[in-house]
Amino acid sequence: MPQKSIRQALNEALAQEMRRDPTVIVIGEDVAGGAGTEGQRDAYGGVLGVTKGLFAEFGEARVIDTPITESAIMGAAAGAAVTGLRPVAELMFSDFFGVCFDQIFNQAAKFRYMFGGKAKTPLVIRTMIGAGRSAAAQHSQSPYHIFTSVPGLKCVVPSNAYDAKGLLIQAIRDDDPVIFCEHKLMYDLRSEVPDEPYTIPFGE
Numbered sequence: 001m002p003q004k005s006i007r008q009a010l011n012e013a014l015a016q017e018m019r020r021d022p023t024v025i026v027i028g029e030d031v032a033g034g035a036g037t038e039g040q041r042d043a044y045g046g047v048l049g050v051t052k053g054l055f056a057e058f059g060e061a062r063v064i065d066t067p068i069t070e071s072a073i074m075g076a077a078a079g080a081a082v083t084g085l086r087p088v089a090e091l092m093f094s095d096f097f098g099v100c101f102d103q104i105f106n107q108a109a110k111f112r113y114m115f116g117g118k119a120k121t122p123l124v125i126r127t128m129i130g131a132g133r134s135a136a137a138q139h140s141q142s143p144y145h146i147f148t149s150v151p152g153l154k155c156v157v158p159s160n161a162y163d164a165k166g167l168l169i170q171a172i173r174d175d176d177p178v179i180f181c182e183h184k185l186m187y188d189l190r191s192e193v194p195d196e197p198y199t200i201p202f203g204e
Contacts, residue, residue, distance in 0.1 A: 001192040006158070006182070009165035009193045010050045010126075014088065016197045017172045018058055021086060024172060025062045026051055027077055028090030028126075032065040047092055048128070048187055070096045074103035074125070078177075081123040082111055086172060091127040094143055094181065108177045109152030120175040121152075124168070129157070130183040144181045154202060157181045161191040166200030173199065 004012070018024045032055040033044050045052025055063040066073050070091060077089035091097065097104070104125065111119040129144060148155050156171060156178060158164040164182070171178040 001194060003190045004161050004165075004193040005188050005190050006161045006164045007048065007050055007187040009161040010168055010182070011045075011052065011054075012193075012195075013165045013168040013172075013197075014051065014054060015057065017169055018054065018062065020197070021172075022062075023084060024086045024088065025064065025080065026054055026058075026088050026090070027064040027066060027080075028073055029066055029068055029092055031055075031090055032060065032063045046090060048184070050126075050182075050187075051090070070100040071103060074100040074108070077123055077125070078103055078108040078111075078121065081108065081121045081177070082119055086122045086124075088124045088126060088172060091125055094127040094129045097127075097143055097146070104147075104153070104177070104179075105150055109150050112152060112176065121177050122172075122175050123177040124171045124174075124180055125177070126168075126180045126182065128184045129181045130185060132185040144179060147179050153177050153179060155179045155181070156202065157183075159186075160189065161193045163200060165193055166198050167202075169197055170199040170202060174202075 031046050031051040073089055077087040080087045108121050108123055111121045144155055147153050156167050158167050171180050
């Protein structure tokens, strides 16, 4: 079985799910590797390269660079989720949950309840947690515990590449919002990861 980094495993999960399901989209700051700049699109694939190659394969309709406005990213992603898409929204640092809390806490997490269980909100929010990389105080926190007690949300924190791929695919296929946390110092950790898609059920 091939050895892959967490970064590679996440990238593979995104690409495989986007090939399988045309409703899966990726949205966030720099996920296309540089919005509107000739020669820069797909050049690096997000702040740590997780989305590299997706723009080249799936194009601007499914890999969407956004302005630096986390509240708008989460609002757009939540709206896309309740209207039939399966967005994977990237919140560059988990510290920025503070500026888009309402869109997640009171909107995306509550749609199912507000519509008597009839509404689906298949939204994945990928975000970085943890200190390191000289990111300073406002980019070094791990506030995911706040969301573990929010009705309507699931929270995932993978610790190795095998789990990262299987849990991300599971999250994308889930019909409720999932907070998917990735420690910024673990992206290059390697473990055995199958080439084919697979899921890891939450809680196992």
